[in-house]
Amino acid sequence: MSKKLIELKNISKSFGSTLVLDELNLYIRENEFVTLLGPSGCGKTTILRIIGGFETPDVGSVFFDGEDITKLPPNQRQLNTVFQKYALFSHMTVADNIAFGLRIKKKSSSYIEEKIKYALDLVNLPGYENRMPDSLSGGQQQRIAIARAIVNEPKVLLLDEPLGALDLKLRQEMQYELIRLKNELGITFIYVTHDQEEALTMSDTIVVMNQGYIQQIGTPESIYNEPTNAFVADFIGESNIIDGIMLKDRLVQIGGVSFECVDTGFGINEPVDVVIRPEDVELKDPEGGMTTGTVTSIIFKGVHYEIQVESAIGINFMVQTTQNFPIGCHVGISVIPDNFQIMHKPQSEDEEIMSAEDYSAGNAV
Amino acid sequence: MIGKILGKTYVGIVMLFLYAPIMVLIALSFNASRSRVLWTGFTLKWYTALFHSNAIMKAFGTTMALAFLSAAIASVIGLLAALAIYSMKRRDYKIMLFFTNIPLLNADIVTGIALMLWFVRFLPLGFSSVLMAHITFNIPYVILCILPKLETMDIRQFEAARDLGANSAYAFTRIMIPDLIPGILAGFFMAVTMSMDDFVITYFTKGAGVNTLSTLIYGEIRKGIKPEMYALSSVLFLLVLIILIVVNLLTGSEYKNSERR
Numbered sequence: 001m002s003k004k005l006i007e008l009k010n011i012s013k014s015f016g017s018t019l020v021l022d023e024l025n026l027y028i029r030e031n032e033f034v035t036l037l038g039p040s041g042c043g044k045t046t047i048l049r050i051i052g053g054f055e056t057p058d059v060g061s062v063f064f065d066g067e068d069i070t071k072l073p074p075n076q077r078q079l080n081t082v083f084q085k086y087a088l089f090s091h092m093t094v095a096d097n098i099a100f101g102l103r104i105k106k107k108s109s110s111y112i113e114e115k116i117k118y119a120l121d122l123v124n125l126p127g128y129e130n131r132m133p134d135s136l137s138g139g140q141q142q143r144i145a146i147a148r149a150i151v152n153e154p155k156v157l158l159l160d161e162p163l164g165a166l167d168l169k170l171r172q173e174m175q176y177e178l179i180r181l182k183n184e185l186g187i188t189f190i191y192v193t194h195d196q197e198e199a200l201t202m203s204d205t206i207v208v209m210n211q212g213y214i215q216q217i218g219t220p221e222s223i224y225n226e227p228t229n230a231f232v233a234d235f236i237g238e239s240n241i242i243d244g245i246m247l248k249d250r251l252v253q254i255g256g257v258s259f260e261c262v263d264t265g266f267g268i269n270e271p272v273d274v275v276i277r278p279e280d281v282e283l284k285d286p287e288g289g290m291t292t293g294t295v296t297s298i299i300f301k302g303v304h305y306e307i308q309v310e311s312a313i314g315i316n317f318m319v320q321t322t323q324n325f326p327i328g329c330h331v332g333i334s335v336i337p338d339n340f341q342i343m344h345k346p347q348s349e350d351e352e353i354m355s356a357e358d359y360s361a362g363n364a365v
Numbered sequence: 366m367i368g369k370i371l372g373k374t375y376v377g378i379v380m381l382f383l384y385a386p387i388m389v390l391i392a393l394s395f396n397a398s399r400s401r402v403l404w405t406g407f408t409l410k411w412y413t414a415l416f417h418s419n420a421i422m423k424a425f426g427t428t429m430a431l432a433f434l435s436a437a438i439a440s441v442i443g444l445l446a447a448l449a450i451y452s453m454k455r456r457d458y459k460i461m462l463f464f465t466n467i468p469l470l471n472a473d474i475v476t477g478i479a480l481m482l483w484f485v486r487f488l489p490l491g492f493s494s495v496l497m498a499h500i501t502f503n504i505p506y507v508i509l510c511i512l513p514k515l516e517t518m519d520i521r522q523f524e525a526a527r528d529l530g531a532n533s534a535y536a537f538t539r540i541m542i543p544d545l546i547p548g549i550l551a552g553f554f555m556a557v558t559m560s561m562d563d564f565v566i567t568y569f570t571k572g573a574g575v576n577t578l579s580t581l582i583y584g585e586i587r588k589g590i591k592p593e594m595y596a597l598s599s600v601l602f603l604l605v606l607i608i609l610i611v612v613n614l615l616t617g618s619e620y621k622n623s624e625r626r
Contacts, residue, residue, distance in 0.1 A: 054524055074527040081528045087521035091543045101529035152529065 002030040005188055006051060006156065011060035013046055020046050021057070021212045028156075028190060033182050035191045035199040038209035039235070044192045047209075048158050051190065052081050065155075075104075079156040080149035084164060086141045088133040094120075094144055095129035101152040119147035122181065139170045146181070156188040163198065175201050196236050200224060208232050229343050233275040240281070240317050244274040244342070252342060255313030257291055261340035273343045278320040280339035283309070289332020293317065295325045309333060387602060394595035401590075411596040421597060424581040427492070428561055431577060435499035436556035442500070443507025443552055444545070450508065451515040462512075469505045476502060477569035490572025498570040499563065503556035510552030511545060518544050547615050554612045558605050 006028040013021040036044035049055040053074035123143035163171045200220040208215040216228045227233035244254045246266040293311035307319040398405035484494040526536035564579040
């Protein structure tokens with residue numbers, strides 16, 4: 001595995017009386033595509049701004065390549081940022097925007113010219129040198145913002161919700177563009193978003209955050225398939241989160257009925273959260289199911305139907321399936337043991353953090 | 366159709382009432398006779414008389430020096446003040462803006478007397494005291510012209526410049542100032558016109574021997590109305606008009622820009 005490039009140690013930050021980050025620890029390896037994912041106000045942008053040098057943590061240190069850069073101003077850091085609303089210099093041409101950083105570094109004009117051409121080719125906008133930012137579409141402005149950042153050959157590119165202002169189609173296109181860029185440049189990307197689909201599509205590693213705490217760190221697959229707690233499960237895709245009791249290893253009770261599962265180590269009669277992904281709930285004939293239920297609503301979503309089923313054990317399941325079950329239809333419900341995700345109930349906020357820290361320590365990137 | 370004609374007539378009448386007196390003044394400044402009722406022919410002699418009068422030329426020089434100097438100094442102070450106010454928290458921002466607006470709305474005579482009392486205590490009245498008075502009442506105009514530009518400016522552009530390697534001074538002059546230039550210029554010229562226009566505050570703070578065009582006209586008129594004063598007033602009107610047009614062009618082009626965006 002490649003070396004740790006950026007390390008955040010014990011970072012706390014408050015704005016006024018609001019604690020935004022609390023004793024946060026995180027490291028990012030070289031050439032990783034890391035996404036900080038969480039709802040607005042979870043502290044993800046603050047982390048990015050601390051790495052970029054636009055905020056100073058109240059407590060804790062930031063290390064870059066083993067060197068403490070906590071107090072280093074942004075212009076002396078070997079990283080560049082792509083801002084949320086592009087922040088192009090509106091009174092300069094595209095070429096002047098891209099050349100801004102290089103001119104400060106006193107590069108020769110032939111070098112700068114070559115770099116501008118290279119960067120515009122890289123973001124698929126050749127020949128746009130003399131345009132003004134105002135005359136470009138949102139997607140084009142975004143590409144220029146990326147070009148402006150990468151000509152400086154940063155070791156790390158910070159991206160603050162760069163696709164937030166684009167429409168769906170363009171956003172999906174830009175996701176592929178970003179993955180391509182990341183592979184061509186071979187540098188570290190730190191990406192901030194609240195869009196779980198974006199995170200799952202592009203990242204090598206996802207850091208899920210909530211209220212200033214890291215909830216889980218892992219690959220997109222592990223975060224989706226094995227969320228550590230109900231928050232992560234709920235935030236990453238849709239989920240049925242159900243109260244249950246772990247009777248013993250590999251046996252969980254939901255609504256008075258026992259189901260086989262694969263989880264162990266929870267003790268006897270422990271209250272737990274059971275997470276079942278909507279696509280993992282199978283609907284079939286009433287006789288074939290582990291329990292039965294009645295369809296209460298069905299919505300066509302394009303690829304699949306989204307169905308609500310009121311089950312006999314008193315639990316409302318959300319189901320995603322390609323089959324059509326009309327409202328009022330009596331169905332059997334079953335879930336294979338692998339698809340029950342069992343997680344500890346958070347007793348208090350502290351405990352929730354503890355479990356997240358345990359997890360990140362054990363499974364760190 | 367009739368409504369349109371009525372509307373245009375109404376606007377015409379309003380314009381007439383607003384500008385007829387000034388038009389009469391300008392017309393009289395070209396009248397060969399000293400009479401205010403009799404037109405005896407076109408002349409420029411009152412204007413030539415202006416340029417041959419030492420007192421008037423001196424007052425003109427003082428007015429110009431005062432206007433541009435006070436506007437320049439007020440622009441610098443106003444820019445710094447606007448930046449400070451902009452970075453304040455919401456509540457402090459409102460309080461500061463309130464205090465900024467007081468001199469703007471305060472009766473000139475109160476400001477004039479207050480400043481006079483203050484200056485008399487600490488320094489002799491003269492050009493420097495008038496200059497300070499003008500700077501004082503000009504600062505709020507500059508602030509009010511720059512603040513809206515700051516409000517609509519994308520502060521991330523400054524951060525982006527810092528991110529790309531600019532130190533804060535370079536990022537400020539290279540990125541923020543170009544965006545603020547229309548606001549700063551509008552503030553500057555607004556201050557120039559305010560300074561040229563002012564009579565009351567100047568009158569109270571000038572002391573003996575210093576005269577601006579407006580205090581000179583006032584002094585002369587008390588002795589009896591001379592046609593030279595019509596000419597002088599017309600010149601003053603024209604100067605202010607030109608600067609107003611410049612300010613409008615500056616802010617007008619900015620408006621078009623923001624619409625295109």
